[in-house]
Amino acid sequence: MKKHFSEQLSGVREMVLRMGGLAEQMTRRVIQALVQRDAALLADVRAMETQVNQLQIEIDEACLELIALRQPTAVDLRFIAAAMKIIVDMERIGDQAINITERAESLLAVPPLKPLIDIPRMADIAQEMLKASLDAFVNGDDELAYATILRDDQVDQLKDQVFRELLTFMMSDPTTIPRAMDLILVSRHIERIGDHATNICEDVIFMVKGKDVRHQGPLA
Amino acid sequence: MKKHFSEQLSGVREMVLRMGGLAEQMTRRVIQALVQRDAALLADVRAMETQVNQLQIEIDEACLELIALRQPTAVDLRFIAAAMKIIVDMERIGDQAINITERAESLLAVPPLKPLIDIPRMADIAQEMLKASLDAFVNGDDELAYATILRDDQVDQLKDQVFRELLTFMMSDPTTIPRAMDLILVSRHIERIGDHATNICEDVIFMVKGKDVRHQGPLA
Numbered sequence: 001m002k003k004h005f006s007e008q009l010s011g012v013r014e015m016v017l018r019m020g021g022l023a024e025q026m027t028r029r030v031i032q033a034l035v036q037r038d039a040a041l042l043a044d045v046r047a048m049e050t051q052v053n054q055l056q057i058e059i060d061e062a063c064l065e066l067i068a069l070r071q072p073t074a075v076d077l078r079f080i081a082a083a084m085k086i087i088v089d090m091e092r093i094g095d096q097a098i099n100i101t102e103r104a105e106s107l108l109a110v111p112p113l114k115p116l117i118d119i120p121r122m123a124d125i126a127q128e129m130l131k132a133s134l135d136a137f138v139n140g141d142d143e144l145a146y147a148t149i150l151r152d153d154q155v156d157q158l159k160d161q162v163f164r165e166l167l168t169f170m171m172s173d174p175t176t177i178p179r180a181m182d183l184i185l186v187s188r189h190i191e192r193i194g195d196h197a198t199n200i201c202e203d204v205i206f207m208v209k210g211k212d213v214r215h216q217g218p219l220a
Numbered sequence: 221m222k223k224h225f226s227e228q229l230s231g232v233r234e235m236v237l238r239m240g241g242l243a244e245q246m247t248r249r250v251i252q253a254l255v256q257r258d259a260a261l262l263a264d265v266r267a268m269e270t271q272v273n274q275l276q277i278e279i280d281e282a283c284l285e286l287i288a289l290r291q292p293t294a295v296d297l298r299f300i301a302a303a304m305k306i307i308v309d310m311e312r313i314g315d316q317a318i319n320i321t322e323r324a325e326s327l328l329a330v331p332p333l334k335p336l337i338d339i340p341r342m343a344d345i346a347q348e349m350l351k352a353s354l355d356a357f358v359n360g361d362d363e364l365a366y367a368t369i370l371r372d373d374q375v376d377q378l379k380d381q382v383f384r385e386l387l388t389f390m391m392s393d394p395t396t397i398p399r400a401m402d403l404i405l406v407s408r409h410i411e412r413i414g415d416h417a418t419n420i421c422e423d424v425i426f427m428v429k430g431k432d433v434r435h436q437g438p439l440a
Contacts, residue, residue: 073288081304
């Protein structure tokens with residue numbers, strides 16, 4: 001027996017949430033590995049990526065089937081279109097967590113350059129943004145989405161701060177360069193996680209308002 | 221009078237091509253600015269980004285309207301879904317060109333570190349990949365899409381080469397660090413353009429074959 005349309009939509013919503021939860025956990029775990037210098041955690045991150053990728057394919061298929069067989073109305077179509085866009089960003093958050101994993105593998109093989117302060121702070125904000133973007137999606141909460149987009153500036157500022165600090169290390173002692181480079185790249189991968197959370201928020205606003213907020217400059 | 225459905229699909233195809241052409245030109249122009257040390261070209265890149273962003277919004281709206289009003293069949297729906305995914309990647313190629321523009325502004329304000337060889341080569345390949353991905357899309361040519369995905373390895377190899385060379389510069393002379401860092405970031409932005417072209421190819425294959433080739437590992 002065929003499921004009701006509303007149940008199928010709920011199914012998509014749940015899968016998106018599951019995927020987002022995994023992407024969030026990947027981010028948390030890889031930074032934890034880096035801060036606690038615990039390489040064993042990195043295997044978890046790789047295992048979760050496989051699940052994230054699999055979920056993306058399943059959600060895509062479910063959405064296309066819904067569109068083809070159910071001919072959804074404007075509101076439902078916007079929900080499905082938003083889901084299909086959001087999972088692209090979530091999959092790429094997973095890719096970023098894997099990029100950080102690769103840098104962490106290299107960083108954990110050598111003595112630490114410095115205690116990590118700003119990088120975990122950046123990662124915390126990026127994770128909170130991701131979590132908020134998912135909440136905004138499930139609750140159709142465009143105000144939360146707007147508020148979350150504004151937090152991306154904090155991530156960018158921390159990234160600049162990390163860059164300046166590591167540049168000083170490199171300039172004063174060239175032997176720190178490889179480690180400093182790895183940390184700079186980690187900060188850029190975290191920045192991109194913030195960008196993806198921003199993209200998700202924009203998709204939520206489009207879903208709720210039917211209005212495209214991309215490319216409008218500052219939302220002041 | 222309403223246009224025929226096939227005309228509307230052609231309209232979408234043309235807009236996607238126009239957008240892709242702009243993204244390609246942005247990439248070419250910014251690397252030209254960097255190699256010829258001609259900052260005047262950078263204004264063109266910024267102007268083109270505005271057009272790219274506008275086209276993304278227009279194409280998205282046209283696609284959603286087509287889905288809502290025309291209830292497309294499986295083949296047409298896959299085409300529309302592919303278009304909607306492809307334009308996300310093209311918009312992000314535009315973002316990468318803007319990121320390179322920012323690095324170019326800082327690099328052109330100081331004397332050159334070295335003649336650029338590998339970076340323009342990387343950019344050439346990334347551009348060719350983008351062009352091929354668009355050809356594959358309009359012609360529904362999945363073989364071209366497969367062949368293009370394989371080229372991404374060359375981009376990655378050049379990126380590693382650029383990184384190793386610049387690391388040597390930085391280690392032997394710390395005053396080169398800021399410029400070397402900028403060039404490393406340029407190479408990573410080019411790498412991401414190659415990644416986006418790869419994503420477009422994967423979407424084309426899905427469109428043609430109805431088969432998801434993402435996350436399958438090497439296509440050997």
